Every structure is written in structure tokens, then in C-alpha cells.
Amino acid sequence: MSLYFEEISVGHEMPKLVKGPLHKLQHVIYAGASGDFNPLHTDDDFARAVGMKDGVITHGMLIMGFVGQAITSWVPRRDLRRFTVRFAGMTRPGNTITITGRVVDKLTRGGENLITCEVVAVDEQGDVKVSGSFDASLPSKG
Amino acid sequence: MADKTKVGKEYAPVRWEVERGKIAEFAKAIGDPNPIYLDRQAAIREGYKDTPAPPTFLTVPMMWSSSMPGVITDLAINFMMVLHGEEEYEYYRQIYPGDVLTGIPRVASIEEKTSKTGRKMDMVTIEILYTNQMNEKVAKARSLLVERK
Numbered sequence: 317m318s319l320y321f322e323e324i325s326v327g328h329e330m331p332k333l334v335k336g337p338l339h340k341l342q343h344v345i346y347a348g349a350s351g352d353f354n355p356l357h358t359d360d361d362f363a364r365a366v367g368m369k370d371g372v373i374t375h376g377m378l379i380m381g382f383v384g385q386a387i388t389s390w391v392p393r394r395d396l397r398r399f400t401v402r403f404a405g406m407t408r409p410g411n412t413i414t415i416t417g418r419v420v421d422k423l424t425r426g427g428e429n430l431i432t433c434e435v436v437a438v439d440e441q442g443d444v445k446v447s448g449s450f451d452a453s454l455p456s457k458g
Numbered sequence: 459m460a461d462k463t464k465v466g467k468e469y470a471p472v473r474w475e476v477e478r479g480k481i482a483e484f485a486k487a488i489g490d491p492n493p494i495y496l497d498r499q500a501a502i503r504e505g506y507k508d509t510p511a512p513p514t515f516l517t518v519p520m521m522w523s524s525s526m527p528g529v530i531t532d533l534a535i536n537f538m539m540v541l542h543g544e545e546e547y548e549y550y551r552q553i554y555p556g557d558v559l560t561g562i563p564r565v566a567s568i569e570e571k572t573s574k575t576g577r578k579m580d581m582v583t584i585e586i587l588y589t590n591q592m593n594e595k596v597a598k599a600r601s602l603l604v605e606r607k
Binding site: 400 | 480483484486487488489490492494504505506510512513514517518520521522538541542543544545546547548549552600
């Protein structure tokens, strides 16, 4: 499936993706897959000892992974050129994360048809967990 | 506080052989059902050579190689005071199973900032440029570490 440059305009919204609610087990699975074994994400006793009174927090990179899922469910993986996020807030088991995005710029540069989109991941309260943006180079209908 | 004399310093390369099973495992851990990450035939039908690496896959060689703790120690950053502030990827080519990646970590910048509450922080940017076995640039990862002081 392709998405064509001509079909996208500034203000266009990326299809929304809802993930969760998060379970501690997913932290363990993600730790094993990614190699991030910081016990802050998997061991409640450790997390409490370093000041997280409610226990473990979710890997920020897992939330970035959710945003990556939302992006490449819409824009083909091969068209993604840049993807950046800022980690704005902590996510915990039980949170449900909703990812949305919007096209903020569209231009042709060096023979590439580029779009820039802003993306954000929020929990069920609307608290921002991750905000960022991506660029994609889309094919033209010619 | 972070050692500013180390800006520009490069560290021992991260080496990583990309496996199809690891790509699928990583996609499953995220809960991403996109068949291009899970099934070679589905990926080929969509125009890929094989199952491509998902957008955040380069965290795998970085974390499994344990390169970052060495960099943080060398920069004299206090582990307990570090937050991962930002992560950025630039993508130049697809990464496929069988690729052998080499990533060179480099200290891109260290800047001191003051938060709204008056707290001083060091903003440390580490870049890792990844090439494949053909010596082609495939991606750059940029991590912003925030050391609270």
C-alpha cells in the first residue's frame, strides 16, 4: 500500500492508535526484546526504593515504539526519513496510551516529496507522555 | 557534572548482526501486528527485500551492547541523576535480516541549561552512526541525556 504526496495536505490527521492498558508483563517482554534491563521497569521493590511509590514505570522507548507503530501503520516504513520524540511524562501499568498525529508541513526538496508530522502520545487523562515529529518522503502519482 | 572536554570523542564500535527472529520479537514486544515485521513473504509482497527493522529497532544493538553505561561513566555523569530526554533517528537505508551493523558512538554536544525552577542540568547528546556490511550509512541515532545537578 502506498500513500501519495498529492493525497496529503497540511492539517491532515494520522489515523489514531490506542494501545493498552499496559501490563507489567509487557515491560518484561519489552525488556527482553530490547535489552533494556533497568529494574526500574520490571521490579516494583527496586522502583519503590528509588522513589517511585507506585512501583515500576514503563520504558520510554516502548512508548516511542507505540508511536512508531502508529506511524508505520499509516506511512510505509521505507518512506520514513526521520523520527524524533521528547519524553515528557512517566507511563505506568494500567495506563492506556492514545497516539495521534497531524501533518504540519509539506515541501519538495532535492527531488524528494517530504511531509512533516507532529505526533503525541497521551494517557486516558490526556497527560502527554511523548511528543515528537517525523518526516516522510512520499511517492508522487507523477 | 558531565566532562565537557569529551565533546567529539568517539567510543568503541557497537557491532550487531540483525536477525529475522529478533525483528519479529521486537515488533511483538511493542504489540505491532504489521505483517511486514513478522512475515518475510508479507514484507516481500509490500516491496521489501525481507522483514525491515521497525523504526525504533536501533535501541536493540545499543542496549544489548551495553555501550551507553561505558559512555556515561567516561563522561563522569552521575547514573542516578540521568533522564532520557529525547531520542531521534535519521533513516538512510532499510535494515534487513543478515545485515551486520557497526555503530560508532560519539559525544555530539554537552550544554548546561537552567530549568524553570532554577535547577542546573547538563544536556548531553550522544550520536551513533550506523553502517552496514557494505559500508553504507543506514541510520543515525541521537540520544539526549539530561543530568540533573
